[in-house]
Amino acid sequence: xxxxxxxxxxxxxxxxxxxxxxxxxxxxxxxxxxxxxxxxxxxxxxxxxxxxxxxxxxxxxxxxxxxxxxxxxxxxxxxxxxxxxxxxxxxxxxxxxxxxxxxxxxxxxxxxxxxxxxxxxxxxxxxxxxxxxxxxxxxxxxxxxxxxxxxxxxxxxxxxxxxxxxxxxxxxxxxxxxxxxxxxxxxxxxxxxxxxxxxxxxxxxxxxxxxxxxxxxxxxxxxxxxxxx
Ligand code: SAM
Numbered sequence: 001x002x003x004x005x006x007x008x009x010x011x012x013x014x015x016x017x018x019x020x021x022x023x024x025x026x027x028x029x030x031x032x033x034x035x036x037x038x039x040x041x042x043x044x045x046x047x048x049x050x051x052x053x054x055x056x057x058x059x060x061x062x063x064x065x066x067x068x069x070x071x072x073x074x075x076x077x078x079x080x081x082x083x084x085x086x087x088x089x090x091x092x093x094x095x096x097x098x099x100x101x102x103x104x105x106x107x108x109x110x111x112x113x114x115x116x117x118x119x120x121x122x123x124x125x126x127x128x129x130x131x132x133x134x135x136x137x138x139x140x141x142x143x144x145x146x147x148x149x150x151x152x153x154x155x156x157x158x159x160x161x162x163x164x165x166x167x168x169x170x171x172x173x174x175x176x177x178x179x180x181x182x183x184x185x186x187x188x189x190x191x192x193x194x195x196x197x198x199x200x201x202x203x204x205x206x207x208x209x210x211x212x213x214x215x216x217x218x219x220x221x222x223x224x225x226x227x228x229x
């Protein structure tokens with residue numbers, strides 16, 4: 001059986017009891033970074049063999065995991081933080097398990113975009129999660145433009161190093177919509193900034209972020225509503 005196990009996105013207290021039990025009972029723990037997961041396992045007092053599973057070896061490592069599953073072993077898959085398969089490896093393994101009829105499930109837990117969406121104050125009833133925008137400005141603007149007319153709240157992941165340029169491109173594509181930035185969720189310096197794309201971009205320029213961030217942008221006003229600003 002394969003278990004996709006969500007782990008904390010910052011605060012260790014967010015690990016679930018089921019996650020701990022699943023990791024403790026796994027024959028093998030497949031992890032994105034064995035050293036990083038080693039620190040978590042050590043803190044939890046868990047000693048299990050680890051297998052490396054990351055974006056650069058995902059297909060090959062997936063076959064190794066499938067071989068273990070066919071033998072009836074229990075494998076737990078974790079990423080460095082949050083939910084495996086959400087902007088992290090996991091999808092390929094899920095697809096292969098479905099193809100082979102192998103059983104799998106998930107131990108749910110933290111994921112950064114849900115927390116950022118809820119804390120943003122922007123509509124939560126309908127949203128689009130787009131993961132990481134491309135690194136280059138031209139590709140990023142085309143990526144943003146796909147959702148320019150979408151009425152759904154838009155959510156993106158971004159590294160602190162590219163946040164200012166991403167906000168600049170978002171402003172160029174979406175106009176000065178309401179938006180929020182969620183920094184270092186569940187950690188000591190957790191911070192939510194709410195404003196518009198231009199005010200947030202100005203803030204990021206004067207106070208460069210140190211930690212990880214989620215960008216949440218309001219959807220396009222529907223034709224019948226006019227501007228929601
Ligand atoms: N699998 C993870 C999840 O379920 O959210 C996402 C992993 S992805 C490689 C890392 C990105 O998620 C970061 O660049 C950031 O955009 C977002 N992220 C993860 N942890 C975060 C946190 N504690 N605070 C804010 N953003 C976070």
